[in-house]
Amino acid sequence: MNYTAHNKLVSFIWSIADDCLRDVYVRGKYRDVILPMTVLRRLDALLEPTKEAVMEELAFQRDEAGFTEWDHTGLEDASGYVFYNISEWTLKRLYNTATNSQQILNANFDDYLNGFSPNVKEIIDKFNLKSQIRHMASKDVLLDVLEKFTSPYINLTPYQREDPEGYTLPALSNLGMGYVFEELIRRFNEENNEEAGEHFTPREVIDLMTHLVFDPIKDQLPPVMTIYDPACGSGGMLTESQNFIKDEEGAIRAMGDVYLYGKEINDETYAICKSDMMIKGNDPENIRVGSTLSTDEFSGHTFDFMLSNPPYGKSWSSEVKYIKDGKDIIDPRFVVPLTDYWGQEEEVDATPRTSDGQLLFLMEMVDKMKPVHQSVLGSRIASVHNGSSLFTGDAGSGESNIRRYIIENDLLEGIVQLPNNLFYNTGITTYIWLLNNNKSDDRKGKVILIDASERYAKLRKNLGAKNCELRTEHIREIKEAFLRFEDIDRQNDDDLAAKIFDNADFGYYKVTIERPARLKAQFTEERIADLRYDKYLKEPMEWAYENYGDQVYSDLKSIEKELLEWCEENDFKLSARRRRALTSEKTWKKQKEILDAALLLMEAIGTDEFPDYNVFVGQVDKTLKDQKVKLTASEKRQILSAVSWYDAAAAKVVRKKQKLKSEKLAQLLDHLGCTEEDLPDFGYYPGDRPHEYILYESETDLRDSESVPLKESIHEYYLREVRPHVEDSWIDLDRTRIGYEISFNKYFYQHQPLRSIEEVTREILELEQESEGLIMEILNLT
Structure with a gap:
């Protein structure tokens, strides 16, 4: 659309709000009138x-x-559209025959709205237009608004x-x-100090998307397309996709x-x-209202082509209940089959964090792709x-x-990075x-990334956040790069670049690297004192014991009120379960029994420091057995x-010793994919006896992870990158996760060498000379 005509029309409509609605509506409510009246006048002018x-x-x-019930088909044939109005009124007639009585005008307007076909009545209801008409009539501005919208100097129809x-x-x-x-x-929300929240897709971006979707198969389009x-x-x-396909002057002309x-x-x-679908002659019933994420409106449907600009950075927390029941996914669109590191297939969660639901829309489209056996072309x-x-999102998230499912199923054909500030209400970087699901043989297992971030032309005047555009030559250049499917090197800073990757290039193993726990232990009164208290209730229990002593064990009920009041006064928030535990004698007595057991152990074992935790645990177990004290795990x-701590000089803590017969070994x-000599790399250390292996406890604070490229051996990477630096580490393959990410910055980064010290020095001296000359000139000393 011509930007000049666009701005002129917007300014005219904006002036209606400013001229007619001031003092009748607050600025933030102008839209409640202007938007529905614009749509209504568009439909009215066509009829x-x-x-x-x-x-x-x-x-x-x-x-x-x-007839007692109208034949809708006959009325639609008469109107020439899939909608009609059977009242005697049009907006022009309402204005031309209006009297000074706003009440009569309101009644006639109501009769006019009631005369529309059911599909238009739904639109009127969605806009809540009738209540706005009544309000304008009551404020004596309805006639003024009618005058503006029926002006012969504006055209809201799709015809010149x-x-x-x-x-x-x-x-x-x-x-x-x-x-x-x-x-x-955008203007209404700026006036109301709100964010627009919409990211309307510019015409040239839609043009680019349609070229990328339809051009590769323009000679194979099916006779019926969805x-x-x-x-x-x-x-x-x-509608732009439809125009692209059907345009008599276009490249496809299907x-x-x-x-x-x-x-x-x-x-x-x-x-x-919906109003524009009716104007264009499309079936308006195919346009549905509501949340795509909450309800699978087109369940069972598949489509040939799908194009979308879903909302990004928008929370879907209000819709979680329709998708998840606790941790279980109840909507089959958002659960996918993937294999773990060992090749075992399982259904996994394919939902992003609730703060951003854009990938859910992509999964909705993936769910609606036509299988190749249903359509030779599949879906694009x-x-x-x-x-x-x-x-965004670590391996396993x-x-x-979602990325993994799409890439491993060979659905991703390419991604195009667009310039910044291309959209009207956001300046962030965007990607197509x-x-x-039916790639040609030369594209199978591969993805093309196209960096077109520098291919744009500046606008003479900004449109919101939009300060640049894609011109015909830019769209053609991006399209040709996508069709050629070859690497393109950037010769100049503002050139386009493209690279071809194997699917596996985007994947990686997130590998957990463990180190052994090394603990020392020692009984002291200070270390065991806190065993008197539950660790989650330590503060209020400590206050109660210090103030009431052994009364907490014999008469807790008498101090319950004071205890709970202390929690409130000190902002110690308690859940119902923790509140019950705090005021239960069972909790106090249980912790007292644990403390008594620790005191007994200290008396029997002594207060010597043990540099070997394994020996210390042995002493504890022997004492408990000898004293016939039973403790839960x-x-x-x-x-x-309570009595142990990490010390790098201490002995490793043994988790268990395991004997392995030849068959088990x-x-x-085979499970680990290594030789017997490599077993320590996976946490199995040779013991003192034949066929015995020691598994050590891991120290969670020292746990680390490594990202290993999917094409590389985890073990070889470990030997090269980890083992030389941390000799006592091992790989915990059971924690291995597979992740996928795509980094344009990494793939298209161009190193800019620093300038030489001589060049920088010369520039500084030139600036100093220039500044000295200016100072001399100011002081009239030249």
Whole structure:
């Protein structure tokens, strides 16, 4: 759309709000009137030429055919669209015949709105337009608003017209309507000190996406095509895709039927989208309102093409309950089959963190891809994302699992990095993901990354955050790079670059490196004193014991009120379970028993320091057995933890000693993929007796991880990068996770060498001379 015409139309509509609604609505509420009236006038203007034909068809159905219920098909044929209005009114007639009575005007307007077909009535309801009409009538501004919107100097139809002076009024396409909508939203929200929250997709980005989706198969398009957008907004991406395919002057000019499907959560945007679907002759029932994530509206459907710009950086926490039940995924769209390191397949979580749901929309589209056995072409997807989709999330996280599923199933064909400040309401870097489940042989197992971040032209005037655009030559250059599927080196800073990667290049093993626990131990009164208290309730228990002594064991009920009041006064927050534990004599007596056991052990073992924790535990076990003291494993751990600490000079702590027969040893070696000499690298250290192996406790504070490229051997990487620096470490393969991430910065980074010291020195001296000359000139000493 012509930007000048776009800005002129937006300014005119904005002036309606400023001229008519001031003092009637607060600025933040202007949109509640302006947006629905813009859509209404767009529909009304289209129906004006066929108004007489519709009324004749209505009279025929009522008077001659004797219908008691209207034949919608006949009325739609008469109007020329999939909608109609059977009232005697149009917006112009409402204005031209209006009296000074706002009450009569309101009644006539209500009759006009009730005359619309059911599909338009839904749009009116989504905008809550009737209540706005009543409010404007009550404030005596409805007639003024009507005058502005029926002006012959604006054109809200998708057809070119002339104004009374004979000047051309450009057509307002679906995309143009989207631009108007986006700009009005931006202005309204700026006036209200709010963020727009929308990221409307610029025309040239949609143009690029359609080229990348359709051009590679333009000679193989099916006779019937379905296009889907799960976050369709005002529908611009859908209708522009349709225009791209069907345009008589375009490069494709497909003859088949095109069916558009979409879903939008925002009522206003949905109403605009649905109205434009009706105007274009598409089935408006294929556009649904509501959350794509909460409800699988098109369950069981698959689509040939999908294009979308889903919301990014937007929380989906309010929709978690529809997707998860606790930790279990209840929506099959967001659980995927993946294999662990050992090749065992399992269903894993494919949901990102709740603060950003953009990858869920991508999984919705993946779920709707046509299997190749249903369609020779399969499905093709273009989806716009910000950078977090490329790398956010560690191995095993929902984000990484999504990337892994897409890449390992060979669905990712390419990603294009776009310039910054290309969108209207965000300046962040964006990327177009291109997915295809039926790659050509030369592309199978590979992905092309295209860095087009420097391919743009500056705008003469900013449009919101947008200060640049993609021109025809930039789109053609990116498209040709994608079609060629070859490496392209950047010759100049503002050139395009492209690189081909194997799928596995993006994958890595996250490997856990363990080190042995080395503990010393010693009984002292200070170390065991805190065993009197539950570690989660230490502060209030300590206060109670210091103030009430042994009364906490014999008459806890009498001090319960004071104890809970102390917690409130000291802002010590307690859950219901912890509150019950704190005021239960059972808790106090249990901790006292643990303390008594520790005192008994200290008396028997003494207060000598043990440099070998294994010997110390042996002494503890022997004493407990000799004294016939029974402790649970948890109670024993409390005592041992209280009297031990890490010391690098101490002996390693043995977790267990294990005897392995030849058959078991062979299975272990096969499982680990190593030789017997390599077993210490995986935590199995030779013992003192034949066939015996020692497994040491790991020190969690010293636990580390390494990212090992998927194409590399974990063991070889460990021997090269880890073992030389940490000799007593080992690999815990059972903790190994597989992750995927894509880093444009790493792949396309160009090193800029530092300038020489001579060059920097020369520049400093030149600046000093220049500044001295300026000072002399100021002082008139030259």
